[in-house]
Amino acid sequence: MTDRNSRAPLAAPLTKRWFVLRHGQSEANVACIVASQLANAETAYGLTEVGREEVGNSVRRARDEILEGSPLHIVMSPFLRTRETAGIAGQILGTSPDADHRLVERNFGDYELLSDEHYKEVWAVDPTDPDNVPGHAESVYRVTERVCDLVLEAENNPDITTCLIVTHCDVAMILTCAFQNLDPRHHRSLDPIETGELRRLQQP
DSSP, X not given: OOOGGGGOTTOSOOOSEEEEEEXXXXXXXXXXXXXXXXXXXXXXXXXXXXXXXXXXXXXXXXXXXXXXXXXXXXXXXXXXXXXXXXXXXXXXXXXXXXXXXXXXXXXOGGGTTSBGGGHHHHHHHTTTOGGGOGGGOOOHHHHHHHHHHHHHHHHTOTTOSEEEEEEOHHHHHHHHHHHTTOOGGGGGGSOOOOTTOEEEEOOO
């Protein structure tokens, strides 16, 4: 199989300041189910009180660093849990977020609304055969393409200096691979981002 990482979508030096925020603990996390499709999670499976606290604490800790670069753009997945997360961040940072469908959760296909134990079946195959992951789940390469398309578009926007991406775990980790020029097949080998965690994204 061709090593798709050779395309290195973010190989050129980036000029903006980039941060990623995973949504806080959600009702789907607590119920231990997969809620990866907009049809099911646009108006359901929002944040728990614990999730709201996680997000508020993370953003307040990073507030000064984020606001060093202005203007700030917050862009979010349109899922309820990410919209609520971005709303909290926006209140703290003084900026209204915008939704972008390129940041939606990785689609786990046939495992939708089933036990989140099925994540492991997909993750086990990602490193070896990412084009044929079980359950008709979305490939890591497809996720890479859509999130990097968003990054490159923002890089060409002169009105943005700092961008905060509010998204989901797999999307955040696959995006981290892109920033580090790592093959996205191995996103699970990185230190996983926790619910409500905020990180700076930087190239090597």
